[in-house]
Amino acid sequence: DFVMTQSPDSLAVSLGERATINCKSSQSVLYSFNNKNSLAWYQQKPGQPPRLLIYWASTRESGVPDRFSGSGSGTDFTLTISSLQAEDVAVYYCHQYYSGLTFGGGTKVEIK
Amino acid sequence: EVQLVESGGGLVQPGGSLRLSCAASGFTFSNSWMAWVRQAPGKGPEWVANIKPDGSEKYYVDSVKGRFTISRDNANNSLFLQMNSLRAEDTAVYYCIVAPRWGQGTLVTVSS
Numbered sequence: 001d002f003v004m005t006q007s008p009d010s011l012a013v014s015l016g017e018r019a020t021i022n023c024k025s026s027q028s029v030l031y032s033f034n035n036k037n038s039l040a041w042y043q044q045k046p047g048q049p050p051r052l053l054i055y056w057a058s059t060r061e062s063g064v065p066d067r068f069s070g071s072g073s074g075t076d077f078t079l080t081i082s083s084l085q086a087e088d089v090a091v092y093y094c095h096q097y098y099s100g101l102t103f104g105g106g107t108k109v110e111i112k
Numbered sequence: 113e114v115q116l117v118e119s120g121g122g123l124v125q126p127g128g129s130l131r132l133s134c135a136a137s138g139f140t141f142s143n144s145w146m147a148w149v150r151q152a153p154g155k156g157p158e159w160v161a162n163i164k165p166d167g168s169e170k171y172y173v174d175s176v177k178g179r180f181t182i183s184r185d186n187a188n189n190s191l192f193l194q195m196n197s198l199r200a201e202d203t204a205v206y207y208c209i210v211a212p213r214w215g216q217g218t219l220v221t222v223s224s
Contacts, residue, residue: 040212050157055212093156097211100171101147101159
């Protein structure tokens with residue numbers, strides 16, 4: 001079974017500074033069919049459904065600000081918010097869809 | 113554009129049943145693995161069940177095996193989750209997913 005380990009559990013960053021969230025999979029999520037990593041990142045605010053930010057590890061969803069970026073391959077992935085804005089306060093989850101669906105435990109991002 | 117619209121949630125007593133539906137559009141439903149994911153209040157997402165495009169294979173999280181049944185109607189682009197013998201711990205927002213995209217969810221509350 002896949003285990004997705006996210007770190008840190010919470011993160012306080014000053015406005016305009018960089019936020020970095022890590023996600024490690026217990027197995028590779030590289031899909032040989034298209035040589036892409038089946039890894040997505042979501043943002044969730046209270047009372048709202050998760051919002052897709054990044055899929056295939058680094059493809060930004062339409063409408064997502066370019067301050068959000070995803071990187072990594074195989075088992076290690078990173079979500080970076082290049083310049084934190086107040087509206088980015090949320091919980092962020094990583095999610096593998098290579099085999100079934102498995103989620104990271106979430107990272108709460110706050111303003112310092 | 114992928115659209116997933118869930119319905120059928122509500123308040124039910126312990127031991128009761130509910131049938132969730134998901135109307136899908138904007139992609140080739142009959143070629144897609146589909147899944148249900150739930151999120152209990154204050155918790156992270158949890159995969160519940162998924163189903164192969166032709167419906168021939170179905171997988172469930174251990175906690176719902178024998179109680180929940182996932183099914184699909186490819187002619188009408190619909191996904192279903194029959195939930196029986198509901199427990200308080202099944203209380204959650206249930207989301208229909210075609211990875212990595214999610215619907216808006218439907219709330220299931222199990223309480224007397």
